[in-house]
Amino acid sequence: MRKTAANDDVMTTRQAGEALGVAVRTVQLWVESGVLSAWRTAGGHRRIARSAVERLLADRARSLVVGASTPPIDVQAFSLLLVEDDVHLVRLFSSVVQSWGLPIRITVAGNGFEGLVRIGEIAPDMVVTDLVMPGMDGIAMLRALKKPGSGFAKLSVVAVSALSTGEIRAQGGLPDGVAYLPKPLDYHQLEALVRRGILQRSQ
Numbered sequence: 367m368r369k370t371a372a373n374d375d376v377m378t379t380r381q382a383g384e385a386l387g388v389a390v391r392t393v394q395l396w397v398e399s400g401v402l403s404a405w406r407t408a409g410g411h412r413r414i415a416r417s418a419v420e421r422l423l424a425d426r427a428r429s430l431v432v433g434a435s436t437p438p439i440d441v442q443a444f445s446l447l448l449v450e451d452d453v454h455l456v457r458l459f460s461s462v463v464q465s466w467g468l469p470i471r472i473t474v475a476g477n478g479f480e481g482l483v484r485i486g487e488i489a490p491d492m493v494v495t496d497l498v499m500p501g502m503d504g505i506a507m508l509r510a511l512k513k514p515g516s517g518f519a520k521l522s523v524v525a526v527s528a529l530s531t532g533e534i535r536a537q538g539g540l541p542d543g544v545a546y547l548p549k550p551l552d553y554h555q556l557e558a559l560v561r562r563g564i565l566q567r568s569q
Contacts, residue, residue, distance in 0.1 A: 376413045385419050391517035392486035396422075398510055400502070401482050422483070443471040444564045445488060449481035449495035449504060450474070450526075459494075462553050468564065478507030485511065485518065492563050494556070497527035497534070505537055512541035519543075522563050526551055 377385070379393045382402065386393070393414070397404040403418040446463070450456050456474055463470055473488060475481040479502040481495060493511075497504035504525060511518050525540055528549040534540060547555055 375416050377416050377419060379412050379414065382414045382419050386422065388486050389517075395510065395516050395518065396482060396486055398513060398516070400510075401479060401486075425483075443469045444492070444560065444567065445471050445473070445490040446560065447473045447475060447481065447484055447488070447490040447493045449476075449478065449484075449493065449499070449507065451476050451496065451499045455496075459551075463560075466557055466560075468560065470560065478502030478504055478510075481507050482510060485521070490521075491567055492522040492524065492560065494524045494526060497525055497529055505534075505540070508541050508544055509538075512543065522559075524556065524559060 379390050379397070383390045383393045393402065394412070396402040397412055397414065402414050402422065404412050404414040407413055448456060448459055450459065460472055460474075463472060473484055473490065475484045477499045478495075481493070481504075482502075484490075485493065495504040495507065504527070508523065508525065510516065511521065511523070520543075522545075523543070524545045524547060525534075526547050526549060527534070529537075530548075531546070534546070540546060545559060
């Protein structure tokens with residue numbers, strides 16, 4: 367197809383993936399969940415606004431500047447993503463998990479939208495997420511994450527919330543395969559899940 371000025375403003379999923387340094391399936395996840403603005407052509411192909419890709423690149427660059435003093439990544443560590451907007455709970459979570467003495471690398475996201483971005487970037491071994499958050503909440507994030515064809519259907523996920531199981535059901539429930547732990551969090555239960563995940567990864 368001949369390139370025109372209009373075509374310069376849009377990208378295919380493959381072009382967006384190359385620009386962002388992620389797999390095509392990650393771009394598709396971000397599109398389906400609203401992280402990237404896109405539409406479908408008459409032929410059913412996704413087209414992504416170049417401006418949306420540039421905004422995401424800028425957001426990621428700002429995150430890198432904030433975390434510039436972070437130590438080098440240990441590729442052998444168990445990668446755990448915490449999606450939580452309460453900074454006090456984030457500090458408590460990090461302190462407790464580090465006290466276990468396990469090889470765990472913790473990454474934090476403040477809401478479901480940011481969580482999906484981090485999942486696409488780092489492909490964590492496990493996600494622990496709150497359900498009630500500003501912007502995209504945990505339930506919406508989990509539905510996007512566990513949607514057929516997302517490529518992350520087998521990702522280990524633990525939902526943590528002060529919502530009762532009845533309240534969660536009233537909002538449509540959790541996707542299949544998502545574990546649930548009530549708040550206040552029983553860290554012994556979470557540690558057991560993490561240890562099992564580490565064991566399974568090593569097998």
